[in-house]
Amino acid sequence: xxxxxxxxxxxxxxxxxxxxxxxxxxxxxxxxxxxxxxxxxxxxxxxxxxxxxxxxxxxxxxxxxxxxxxxxxxxxxxxxxxxxxxxxxxxxxxxxxxxxxxxxxxxxxxxxxxxxxxxxxxxxxxxxxxxxxxxxxxxxxxxxxxxxxxxxxxxxxxxxxxxxxxxxxxxxxxxxxxxxxxxxxxxxxxxxxxxxxxxxxxxxxxxxxxxxxxxxxxxxxxxxxxxxxxxxxxxxxxxxxxxxxxxxxxxxxxxxxxxxxxxxxxxxxxxxxxxxxxxxxxxxxxxxxxxxxxxxxxxxxxxxxxxxxxxxxxxxxxxxxxxxxxxxxxxxxxxxxxxxxxxxxxxxxxxxxxxxxxxxxxxxxxxxx
Numbered sequence: 001x002x003x004x005x006x007x008x009x010x011x012x013x014x015x016x017x018x019x020x021x022x023x024x025x026x027x028x029x030x031x032x033x034x035x036x037x038x039x040x041x042x043x044x045x046x047x048x049x050x051x052x053x054x055x056x057x058x059x060x061x062x063x064x065x066x067x068x069x070x071x072x073x074x075x076x077x078x079x080x081x082x083x084x085x086x087x088x089x090x091x092x093x094x095x096x097x098x099x100x101x102x103x104x105x106x107x108x109x110x111x112x113x114x115x116x117x118x119x120x121x122x123x124x125x126x127x128x129x130x131x132x133x134x135x136x137x138x139x140x141x142x143x144x145x146x147x148x149x150x151x152x153x154x155x156x157x158x159x160x161x162x163x164x165x166x167x168x169x170x171x172x173x174x175x176x177x178x179x180x181x182x183x184x185x186x187x188x189x190x191x192x193x194x195x196x197x198x199x200x201x202x203x204x205x206x207x208x209x210x211x212x213x214x215x216x217x218x219x220x221x222x223x224x225x226x227x228x229x230x231x232x233x234x235x236x237x238x239x240x241x242x243x244x245x246x247x248x249x250x251x252x253x254x255x256x257x258x259x260x261x262x263x264x265x266x267x268x269x270x271x272x273x274x275x276x277x278x279x280x281x282x283x284x285x286x287x288x289x290x291x292x293x294x295x296x297x298x299x300x301x302x303x304x305x306x307x308x309x310x311x312x313x314x315x316x317x318x319x320x321x322x323x324x325x326x327x328x329x330x331x332x333x334x335x336x337x338x339x340x341x342x343x344x345x346x347x348x349x350x351x352x353x354x355x356x357x358x359x360x361x362x363x364x365x366x367x368x369x
Contacts, residue, residue, distance in 0.1 A: 122149025135160025
């Protein structure tokens with residue numbers, strides 16, 4: 001499926017000032033970055049821009065600060081960014097123009113109006129550039145000044161390489177998958193993913209449900225889950241799905257691992273069932289753990305799932321914090337075809353087939369064409 005927006009590769013960057021919205025929302029402990037994966041993912045776009053453009057300005061958010069809090073300052077990432085780019089990076093606390101080749105501006109959430117998509121802030125950002133480049137897929141589900149507002153006010157708005165790659169890979173799963181398409185969805189709550197589950201049921205051939213949300217489905221079918229985590233108010237929804245026309249697509253655990261009266265993981269039969277469906281699949285989408293993955297005693301189902309997917313011949317896409325953590329523990333990063341940088345954005349794209357930050361690019365293309 002062709003992308004319906006321009007990318008940074010489609011335009012002339014010579015003598016242009018670029019403002020790139022990146023996702024530098026990385027974990028920082030005592031002022032030090034503990035995982036630089038999101039910064040590394042941004043490098044191809046930044047390096048392409050540096051090689052051709054007159055100036056490259058970078059903006060991002062970091063954490064959820066309440067006003068200006070030094071621990072959330074993007075100043076903390078400058079040393080790592082400079083090392084990865086092998087060049088000096090000028091840091092600016094304000095949103096003023098500079099003459100430096102590459103500029104990193106302060107945490108966008110330090111500026112009033114970012115979250116509310118204030119027109120004044122969006123215009124101020126747009127004034128910094130000739131071209132706005134949206135490369136923060138992980139923030140594209142938020143209609144903020146630095147993701148949507150600036151795109152609508154900048155002279156031209158295009159996608160960065162990372163965002164375009166994310167959309168291309170998710171479209172490959174959601175719009176033109178090789179079949180059978182198997183989705184594996186875990187996590188604690190049905191309520192947080194019910195729209196995703198509903199969307200997937202209309203697309204997939206099989207939907208494997210695990211984790212705490214599987215407990216709700218099991219309870220809806222009369223299984224005694226004792227004191228296990230589940231959502232009572234979601235029982236009618238689960239029952240409706242399991243008695244509906246697409247119930248035959250849903251795969252629930254066959255056996256469970258207990259700690260006293262609580263379900264903690266899926267059992268061996270359930271793992272074998274997942275392996276069978278994964279081996280038959282031509283396309284796999286994975287989001288969410290199969291059990292209480294944080295405890296190594298109950299991580300087996302999740303780790304085994306990661307290994308099955310890695311060993312399969314299917315085209316595989318995975319996303320979500322716990323999912324990526326499981327992939328890291330299983331040491332199968334190189335065997336998953338695409339690992340998304342987005343958490344909430346990953347799920348919302350599956351649900352809605354687009355995101356506010358992507359819609360803004362699409363509208364801009366129609367406006368300038």
